[in-house]
Amino acid sequence: METDQIVCVVGLGYIGLPTAAILAANGSTVIGVDVNERHVDEVNAGRVPFVEPDLESVVAGVVAQGRLRAQAQVPEAAIFIVAVPTPVTTTHEVDDSFVLAAADSIAPKLHGGELIILESTSPPGLTERMAERILALRTDLTGGSGESNSLYFAHCPERVLPGRIMVEIVSNDRIIGGVTPDAAERARELYATFCRGELLLTDARTSEMAKLAENSYRDLNIAFANELSVISDRLGIDVWELIELANHHPRVDILKPGPGVGGHCIAVDPWFIVAAAPDDARLVRLAREVNDAKPAFVLEQVLAKAARYRTPVIAALGIAFKADIDDLRESPSKAIVENLAIALAHGTLLVVEPNVSDLPDELAKLDNVELVDVHAAIGRADIVLVLVDHQPFKTLDRALLKEKVLVDTKGLFR
Numbered sequence: 001m002e003t004d005q006i007v008c009v010v011g012l013g014y015i016g017l018p019t020a021a022i023l024a025a026n027g028s029t030v031i032g033v034d035v036n037e038r039h040v041d042e043v044n045a046g047r048v049p050f051v052e053p054d055l056e057s058v059v060a061g062v063v064a065q066g067r068l069r070a071q072a073q074v075p076e077a078a079i080f081i082v083a084v085p086t087p088v089t090t091t092h093e094v095d096d097s098f099v100l101a102a103a104d105s106i107a108p109k110l111h112g113g114e115l116i117i118l119e120s121t122s123p124p125g126l127t128e129r130m131a132e133r134i135l136a137l138r139t140d141l142t143g144g145s146g147e148s149n150s151l152y153f154a155h156c157p158e159r160v161l162p163g164r165i166m167v168e169i170v171s172n173d174r175i176i177g178g179v180t181p182d183a184a185e186r187a188r189e190l191y192a193t194f195c196r197g198e199l200l201l202t203d204a205r206t207s208e209m210a211k212l213a214e215n216s217y218r219d220l221n222i223a224f225a226n227e228l229s230v231i232s233d234r235l236g237i238d239v240w241e242l243i244e245l246a247n248h249h250p251r252v253d254i255l256k257p258g259p260g261v262g263g264h265c266i267a268v269d270p271w272f273i274v275a276a277a278p279d280d281a282r283l284v285r286l287a288r289e290v291n292d293a294k295p296a297f298v299l300e301q302v303l304a305k306a307a308r309y310r311t312p313v314i315a316a317l318g319i320a321f322k323a324d325i326d327d328l329r330e331s332p333s334k335a336i337v338e339n340l341a342i343a344l345a346h347g348t349l350l351v352v353e354p355n356v357s358d359l360p361d362e363l364a365k366l367d368n369v370e371l372v373d374v375h376a377a378i379g380r381a382d383i384v385l386v387l388v389d390h391q392p393f394k395t396l397d398r399a400l401l402k403e404k405v406l407v408d409t410k411g412l413f414r
């Protein structure tokens, strides 16, 4: 690949920005596009507008070298990577409006010969629909191959784990699904500039479904762990000991229960499969329902214990959606804290979240919620509710918890 060709990355979020940065660090000239002015300004100043280990040093370096810059408008480019959100609606339907809006903004910039890659998690068929949308706007161009006015479309789902993005973006294998085989070949050349994993070529629909299958696999297995935790609680069994013992079997590897499944991937993507095949996706739907029911179970557990106090003080350790990140989106822990604060007639909730400096709006507006440090929270608390296994909690002196009522959804203090 000509590494001095311009690559335009549309969407500078958790996936788009690391992708833009790693491409630039490996020789591409990259222009990042984002509708959020703050993201654009931060990136142009060499900063990262969210927490992700080791990303800022790469962004600062490539911005200083002039290999990455950000702007609000889509430029002309040889390659476009679309990395915008594909959320689900409250009725669990896929919202593809950001992808289609990106297609609309790219269409006027095309001349023929460009490669357009969708990295967003997509329901089967969305890459083809994005292509159709662009071709409907540009009837002078074609989706065929080899002509000077051809466009090339591919789906290449991101599979990096938040918190380890800069490691996994290089080391993970990648699936590249072409709408046409030569689109996949061209996309392979681009990813080969930075990806050390295997590059696995297929068609766009299979690639879209593979990404959904991966996250559903995980959701189903976490649902099993969460269901075991609820059953164990009813039967007076320590679920952590149970899982540890069962996992000694050479072919058993049960995942960890918790307060529920959060984030914008595993808690969302299985619904894409349900939406695509509602009558057949029975296990996938049930796993979502089991995991979505877990926060209410935890809430009931805490409320039952709080009922023993006239004005209970509860320390809630963690509101991020998982350990050691600042991401509060779709966080079951945050939802538990919010519902607990609303349900408590009297009493106080002391929130400990080492990765944020302010409470999110939905908690800040509640009178009985305070953000405090972990020692102050545990010192004042009657009940300690562990919601996230953040690193600083793991090293806490167990003696601090003596005389406290403990609800430990992560098995941290067993």
Ligand code: SAJ
Pocket (backbone or CB within 6 Å): 121, 158, 159, 160, 161, 162, 214, 215, 218, 222, 255, 256, 257, 258, 259, 260, 261, 262, 263, 264, 265, 266, 267, 321, 322, 323
């Ligand atoms: N969780 C459990 N028990 C477990 C593992 C996870 O309750 O044993 C919970 C976490 O606390 C969290 C949620 O599940 O609330 C999801 O966390 P995660 O760390 O498993 O995954 P994500 O959502 O951060 O990232 C996933 C990854 N997918 C897979 O591992 C199959 C990542 O590789 C994907 O790139 C990402 O989704 C994505 O963007 O789709």
